[in-house]
Amino acid sequence: MSLAKKALEEGQGILRLAPTWVPRSFCVPGRRIKLHPDDYYVLGGARGGIDERWLSSTTAAENGPLTGKNEGLSMVVVGPSGKEEQVLLRDVIEELKGEIIGSRIWDEHKSWPMYSKFFDNMGPLPHHIHHNDEHAAKIGQKGKPEAYYFPPQLNNHGGDYPYTFFGIAPGTTKEQIKKCLMNFTKGDNKITNYSQAFRLQPGTGWDVPPGMLHAPGSLCTYEPQKASDVFAMYQSLVNEAIIPEELLWNGTPKERIGDFDQLMEVIDWELNVNPNLLETRFMEPKPVRDADEMKREGYQENWICYRSDAFSAKELTVFPGQTVTIKDNAAYGMIMMQGHGQMGEWDVETPSLIRYGQLTHDEYFVTEKAASEGVKITNHSKTDPIVMLKHFGPENPDLNI
DSSP: OOOOHHHHHHTEEEEEEOOOOETTTTTOSOOOOOOOGGGGGTTGGGGOOOEEEEEESOOOOOOTOOOTTTTTOOEEEETTTTTTEEEHHHHHHHTHHHHHHOHHHHHHHSSOEEEEHHHEEEOOOOOEEOOOHHHHHHHTOOOOOEEEEOGGGGGOOOSSSOOEESSSTTTTOOHHHHHHTGGGSOOOOOOGGGGGEEEEEEOOOEEEEEOOOOEOOOEEEEEEEOOOOOOEEEEEEEEEEEEEHHHTTTTTTTTTTOOOHHHHHOOOOHHTOOOHHHHHHHEEOEESSHHHHHHHHEEEEEEEEOOOSOOOEEEEEOOOEEEEEEOSSOEEEEEEEEEEEETTEEEEOSSOOBBBTTTOSSSSEOOOOHHHEEEEEEOOOSSOOOOEEEEEEESSSSOOO
């Protein structure tokens, strides 16, 4: 029997995943993703600090020539304690196909077309953009919508700059933005002069479609996204750090490098200058069904990412001492944020500190069959709720907002 089939049988449709850590050479870790303090730079100074944990990922990290083997790819853990074996989640899905992610997604995408991550930066990121499918196809990639949610459990401090710039301020001209791009190599190109920043609030989130300029702030962020890593940096100086010019042209076809009109074409202008960003892009949690009914049954579940058809996400809270059975009509990955208990055949717990390379019981992937039959969850604590985040693939049939 293959490891993939063993994993499916062992968890009765729920796969245990190992933590997947990703460094970024251009970021300073915010130290909120529960990695041991000695391990944030365990891969060496040239790789930079570990400031991301990737979740349910079949997408390899693109981290330059020093990128490690299987970096960014989630591993499925198989076997009893002390005798664990590991196999790539990507390989499990390729072997078992619809048995893992459901025939609806497999038949259309032939892969798991999303992943989620925690990104945890002490400072802000540059104002940047993700290409849509049309522009990404020019370099053989797919477009990248993404969304943010700021888990209260991972935000005991806000970092250096808990504000995110979104879009382009109404009244800005295309000529003003193009001039900023043309000034990229002359120091601070001042592109955020033409944007607007919003203070980030734990327990809420934002939707970021392709073509929208954004400069993520320094809250620790849960980020579901389409399985793509296409982007271009449009800000030349952030937090006193210079951004290399090569990142301005990242995602540009070779024959159009140096063409500033191409950079302007990537911007969805109407999306960016929309004066109603709070109404159209901000996301407050919304109950998946009647809140009082859920409370009587021992839990609370909210949609936290719901404006994109490429993915969605929920936050599930199981109250102390309660046992619930939760049904979903789609496969999903999940990560524990708080509490401990039992989920199906597995123990689930929320570690407070994780060594690099250490296995945990806080991350799982639930197959479509197991999700639709219902996942039984028991909270073993008398005082502490179980809180988990669940990330789904495209066109979730349960999304009713």
